[in-house]
Amino acid sequence: GAGVSQSPSNKVTEKGKDVELRCDPISGHTALYWYRQSLGQGLEFLIYFQGNSAPDKSGLPSDRFSAERTGGSVSTLTIQRTQQEDSAVYLCASSLGGAASTDTQYFGPGTRLTVL
């Protein structure tokens, strides 16, 4: 079946503008993750959704970042008043849900965000 898809694949915006990044997880996956990957850095955890539970937002770097997941499927990551340091690849992953040692995360191709 289809894997995780993300849109847009590339986004160039001006400093101060808001952006929305979309993630379509694999059908049936209850867990959804957002990560940020900056040049030369590892993946930085941003937020985690599991079913109907309250999301774990502990990785969001500032209150300019927010995310929602509608109907337990599609997720949108919103960055308000973008700054140049927000430039990075934003990766979404989904999984069946469960312990990390046994639950495989499937990643989308990412959205490359460039803030001018």
Add this chain to the structure above:
Amino acid sequence: TQLLEQSPQFLSIQEGENLTVYCNSSSVFSSLQWYRQEPGEGPVLLVTVVTGGEVKKLKRLTFQFGDARKDSSLHITAAQPGDTGLYLCAGDSGGSNYKLTFGKGTLLTVNP
């Protein structure tokens, strides 16, 4: 804060050579995963190691988890150009069963 240090950061070798990349931490992990990421794509899981001292083989790739579950290595035998990519290790601390700590990766280039 748990950190995973990967080395080397960059590695460029010729086809047919062997190589080893390392993933080290001062923290204990319940499990450790290795991913490969190609340009423009997301990481793809290669293997998960759970038991201290565990060795797993995936064709020409051999993964080992340290006895103390603080470190891991990935050895590639007779590297091929198709092995080119960013190799990431990620550790699961077990405290929260979904959060992974990622290293910065080793960028491997295998030249034909």
